[in-house]
Amino acid sequence: MSRILKIGIIGSGGIAGSHVKAYRELTDVDIVAVADVIPGKAKQFIDFWNIPSAQPFDDYRRLLELDLDCVSICTPNVAHYQTTIDALKAGKNVMLEKPMSVTLNEAIEMAQTAKQTGFMLNIGFQPRYDPNMRIIQDIVQSGQLGKVYYIETGGGRRRGMPGGTFISKDIAGAGAIADIGCYSLDMALNAMGYPKPVTVSASSSNYFGTNSRYHKEASRFDVEDFGVAMIRFENDLVLNFKISWAMHMDTLGPTLFLGTEGGLKVTPAGKGPWSGVFDGSVGAISYFHDVRGQHVESQIPVIEHNKNLFHEKVRDFVHAVLEGKQAPIPGEQIVRNQAIIDGIIRSSLLKREVTIDLE
Numbered sequence: 001m002s003r004i005l006k007i008g009i010i011g012s013g014g015i016a017g018s019h020v021k022a023y024r025e026l027t028d029v030d031i032v033a034v035a036d037v038i039p040g041k042a043k044q045f046i047d048f049w050n051i052p053s054a055q056p057f058d059d060y061r062r063l064l065e066l067d068l069d070c071v072s073i074c075t076p077n078v079a080h081y082q083t084t085i086d087a088l089k090a091g092k093n094v095m096l097e098k099p100m101s102v103t104l105n106e107a108i109e110m111a112q113t114a115k116q117t118g119f120m121l122n123i124g125f126q127p128r129y130d131p132n133m134r135i136i137q138d139i140v141q142s143g144q145l146g147k148v149y150y151i152e153t154g155g156g157r158r159r160g161m162p163g164g165t166f167i168s169k170d171i172a173g174a175g176a177i178a179d180i181g182c183y184s185l186d187m188a189l190n191a192m193g194y195p196k197p198v199t200v201s202a203s204s205s206n207y208f209g210t211n212s213r214y215h216k217e218a219s220r221f222d223v224e225d226f227g228v229a230m231i232r233f234e235n236d237l238v239l240n241f242k243i244s245w246a247m248h249m250d251t252l253g254p255t256l257f258l259g260t261e262g263g264l265k266v267t268p269a270g271k272g273p274w275s276g277v278f279d280g281s282v283g284a285i286s287y288f289h290d291v292r293g294q295h296v297e298s299q300i301p302v303i304e305h306n307k308n309l310f311h312e313k314v315r316d317f318v319h320a321v322l323e324g325k326q327a328p329i330p331g332e333q334i335v336r337n338q339a340i341i342d343g344i345i346r347s348s349l350l351k352r353e354v355t356i357d358l359e
């Protein structure tokens with residue numbers, strides 16, 4: 001008989017339901033426990049999703065006492081650090097929702113704990129599973145752009161501010177920069193092989209979120225809804241990043257890779273006020289280069305697909321655990337993503353450039 005992985009879910013809010021749906025598509029997993037800090041919420045979740053085999057807990061530490069193979073951590077951002085550390089130390093493989101953490105120090109400790117315990121820490125960046133991301137990565141890494149010296153990424157929603165869990169620092173830690181910016185950074189940096197960031201100069205604001213004309217929860221909104229940064233990396237690469245949950249503009253532009261031999265422009269898919277950020281699907285990929293001195297622009301065919309990227313990420317995690325492989329999206333790598341977010345927040349507060357201290 002094939003092995004069945006026993007899964008626990010920590011945090012039973014909105015995104016936890018997507019984890020249940022993804023696990024349900026797999027034959028080699030069984031959801032056996034759910035925990036939520038709000039008394040009775042885990043039980044309601046179990047009833048709603050009809051998982052009678054699962055035990056409810058109000059304290060995730062009791063869930064971690066069970067003999068589980070994996071946990072999905074679906075808590076708000078500020079709880080990612082402690083739940084992950086405790087889960088790894090309890091011998092569970094962790095599928096952690098994005099962003100990895102709130103601070104860089106937390107992310108470093110989380111990755112170190114995964115290494116020390118030998119259990120997997122996998123970060124939930126599902127846009128990586130769009131097959132077009134592989135095209136972008138292949139082109140960037142093939143060398144056909146020459147030396148890539150500049151990247152521009154991020155993007156903006158005309159109106160697309162979430163509420164609830166996402167808009168107060170004491171629950172979310174940060175706003176648009178962490179929520180959707182982490183995806184743009186991940187896709188651009190993953191294409192480049194995750195270079196090491198060294199300095200950040202950034203600025204952020206929240207003129208829309210704190211204005212009751214634009215947000216119905218303006219009185220509790222204290223994260224940023226806009227951020228802009230210039231990030232320097234080792235080997236003379238710079239990245240210009242901008243991200244916005246709301247603005248009086250249709251777009252903040254596509255993602256660009258400028259190289260000495262070619263350039264790549266990636267335009268996000270979708271239309272409407274919530275689109276325009278490089279945080280998911282790809283609309284167009286344009287390749288610019290010279291042929292015998294003539295300027296050539298080619299459209300790289302975009303792969304149309306109906307994959308559920310969220311399900312792909314959960315499936316990949318489960319298979320990696322079953323097959324004893326490395327984490328598909330390892331915490332150790334995503335520390336660099338978190339380092340940039342941490343740097344943007346620090347630089348914005350200090351209103352000057354800051355250094356990023358990473359080994």
Ligand SMILES: NC(=O)c1ccc[n+]([C@@H]2O[C@H](COP(=O)([O-])OP(=O)(O)OC[C@H]3O[C@@H](n4cnc5c(N)ncnc54)[C@H](O)[C@@H]3O)[C@@H](O)[C@H]2O)c1
Nearest residue numbers: 011012013014015036037038074075076077079097098165
């Ligand atoms: N990958 C994606 O597409 C995606 C989409 C939405 C949200 N997310 C991420 O998922 C996380 C959760 O977002 P959400 O929208 O589900 O939030 P939510 O507020 O709907 O749910 C979070 C749940 O966690 C519970 N919780 C808080 N602290 C806890 C703790 N210490 N132990 C146990 N439970 C705890 C809360 O009571 C709540 O029920 C966030 O980090 C968010 O960034 C990812």
